[in-house]
Amino acid sequence: MPKRRISLTQYLVEQQREHGHLTPPLRLLIEVVARACKRIAISVNKGELGDVLGSTDQSNVQGEIVKKLDLIANEVLIEANVWGGHLAAMASEEMDSIHVVPDRYPQGEYLLLFDPLDGSSNIDVNVSIGTIFSVLRKVGHTRGVSEEDFLQPGRQQAAAGYCVYGPQTTLVLTVGNGVAMFTLDREQGSWVLTQEDIRIPEETKEFAINMSNLRHWAPPMRRYIDECLAGKEGPRGKDFNMRWVASMVADVHRILSRGGIFMYPWDQREPDKPGKLRLLYEANPMAFLVEQAGGMATNGQRRILDLQPTKLHERVSVILGSSQEVRRVTEYHAA
Ligand code: AHG
DSSP states (O other), X not given: OOOOOOBHHHHHHHHHHHOTTSOHHHHHHHHHHHHHXXXXXXXXXXXXXXXXXXXXXXXXXXXXXXXXXXXXXXXXXXXXXXXXXXXXXXXXXXXXXXXXXXXXXXXXXXXXXEEEEEOGGGGGGTOOXXXXXXXXXXOSOOSSOOXXXXXXXXXXXXXXXXXXXXXXXXXXXXXXXXXXXXXXXXXXXXXXXXXXXXOOOSOOSEEEOOGGGGGGSOHHHHHHHHHHHHGGGSTTOSOOEEOOOSOHHHHHHHXXXXXXXXXXXXXXXXXXXXXXXXXXXXXXXXXXXXHHTTOEEESXXXXXXXXXXXXXXXEEOEEEESHHHHHHHHHHHHO
16 A cells, blocks of 8 residues: 655645634645745755855845845745735845735735745755744734734744755644644655654753854853763763754754754853844744644743744744753753
């Protein structure tokens, strides 16, 4: 008997039937984002042949140089989503302010946030990169839409996911009912369900952090890593392994696949900057996925999904993954 293949559409229809919170416009939104990711995957794969590598002469609102693929992915996502009637507005790492759906199109009830191309430093060196997205409902019934509408705690996300462009192109999704993984079948051009109800093991011996910043971290962070490095002879009594892809999508994908802890903590070089990663379109969607898979996500003090954002491009410290380790790091911060 050939294995039954479930497409993304079929999965979403089943979620819609069995779980009332997946509305038809949300289903359309997710399908449109998934279709946009297919287009981005084609550009990523073309690489030099598609003239998509290298930088533009622009920098974004965070002062980072914008790569050609950052812009391409941003445009693909906007173009795909702007006309369907499911969205009120979009926000992106690559846009200073929100992109409101123009009057010529119907306005929907959802807000879409994305990091169009995560892991920019890996684009030109052929290492896994990805797209991260988060979906919020527009709350309140005021006409129009403003930046304030996006400033909702992550626990209010209606859906979140990412697509990783690696050896396989994989879409990982939650609509608040567990985490599912879809692999792109290039011949068919369709997303096929390849794993359902993903669970992150509670325990792990694998950590991911940019170790070159060790001397700049706060004492609780250093304590945790020092203890991991001490291995069997240290207080943890076991050896740890380290992995750091420098693409959050790839590091989180590994953690969803086999466990681990990912950290991008505050550091003292810029004390007023809470962290490197962005709360609304990087930390929140990843925290939602990780919690839905049984893991934990905090900023060292609090659950990420409970943080009240104060601005669109807000940054945050991130500690996420296997619950036993995330709890330990968070307890060290409280001590
Ligand atoms: P960007 O959104 O600019 O591509 O940022 C990438 C992020 C994240 O994906 C990754 O975990 C981290 O930055 C890598 O940072 P380092 O360069 O410090 O390793």
